[in-house]
Structure formats: C-alpha cells, structure tokens
Amino acid sequence: MARREADEKNELKIRDNLSDSDITLFYRMPTTKERQEYQNATIKRQKNKIEFNHAAARLTAGLNILTGFSDDSFERKVDGRYVPISCIEGDANYYPAWREWVKVNASDLVMLMAARVFDGSATITTEDEKDESPDEDIEGK
Numbered sequence: 313m314a315r316r317e318a319d320e321k322n323e324l325k326i327r328d329n330l331s332d333s334d335i336t337l338f339y340r341m342p343t344t345k346e347r348q349e350y351q352n353a354t355i356k357r358q359k360n361k362i363e364f365n366h367a368a369a370r371l372t373a374g375l376n377i378l379t380g381f382s383d384d385s386f387e388r389k390v391d392g393r394y395v396p397i398s399c400i401e402g403d404a405n406y407y408p409a410w411r412e413w414v415k416v417n418a419s420d421l422v423m424l425m426a427a428r429v430f431d432g433s434a435t436i437t438t439e440d441e442k443d444e445s446p447d448e449d450i451e452g453k
Contacts, residue, residue: 324425336382337425350430371419374426388413
C-alpha cells in the first residue's frame with residue numbers, strides 16, 4: 313500500500329502482553345513542527361549534564377497525535393464491574409476523560425506508538441539486500 317495524505321486515519325495494532333489482548337490505537341500523522349518539538353524534548357543539556365527524556369517526550373507527543381482506539385481496547389471499573397471505554401462521543405460507553413485514562417493506565421502503549429511514529433516510521437533498504445530465508449545456513453544450503 314502506498315503512503316497516503318497526512319490527515320488519513322492511521323492505526324497501530326499492538327499485542328498487549330500485560331492484558332493478553334490485542335489493542336488498536338488510532339493516530340494522526342504529526343506535523344513537521346511536532347516532529348521537531350519531539351526531537352528537541354528527547355535530550356536536554358544543562359551546563360555539563362545531558363538528560364535523556366525519551367519516555368516523557370514519547371508520552372507527550374503520543375498523546376498529542378492519539379485520536380482514539382478500537383471499542384474493545386480498554387475497560388474501566390464502574391460500580392464494581394468492568395465496562396468498555398469508548399472514545400467516540402455519543403456511544404453508550406463514551407468516557408469523556410478517555411485521553412487521561414489512557415495516559416494513566418496505558419502510557420506504555422502510547423509511548424510505543426510514539427516511538428513507531430516519531431522514531432521508526434521508515435527504514436532504508438538497498439538493492440544489494442537479498443530476500444533470504446532465515447532458515448538458510450551460512451553456506452546458503
């Protein structure tokens with residue numbers, strides 16, 4: 313599939329090992345300014361000290377581009393029982409504070425999404441690379 317316009321709905325499917333479930337996050341493509349702000353936030357230098365702030369930068373940037381999640385991704389406790397959370401206004405399970413809930417309860421998933429979008433959106437390939445099976449031994453047998 314080709315890359316499409318930046319305003320298209322993007323999704324990242326994640327296998328969440330903590331809940332043993334599949335979670336889908338929706339996000340928008342970041343602007344160039346947001347990419348620059350993210351890069352600036354990852355490392356800070358104060359006098360002779362360098363601070364690495366990748367986790368905080370990823371969480372902030374990820375929350376900024378997060379537009380929602382699939383209906384079966386998250387649940388919260390209401391009156392002693394768990395109910396699904398919806399991020400879509402008008403849905404029966406719509407939870408207005410969904411973004412804050414995700415920040416508190418699934419920050420690791422938001423940071424993973426941000427890492428993928430901001431740090432790993434592409435890889436460089438060369439024509440010299442071969443499409444070899446991982447089962448082949450060194451001699452190519």
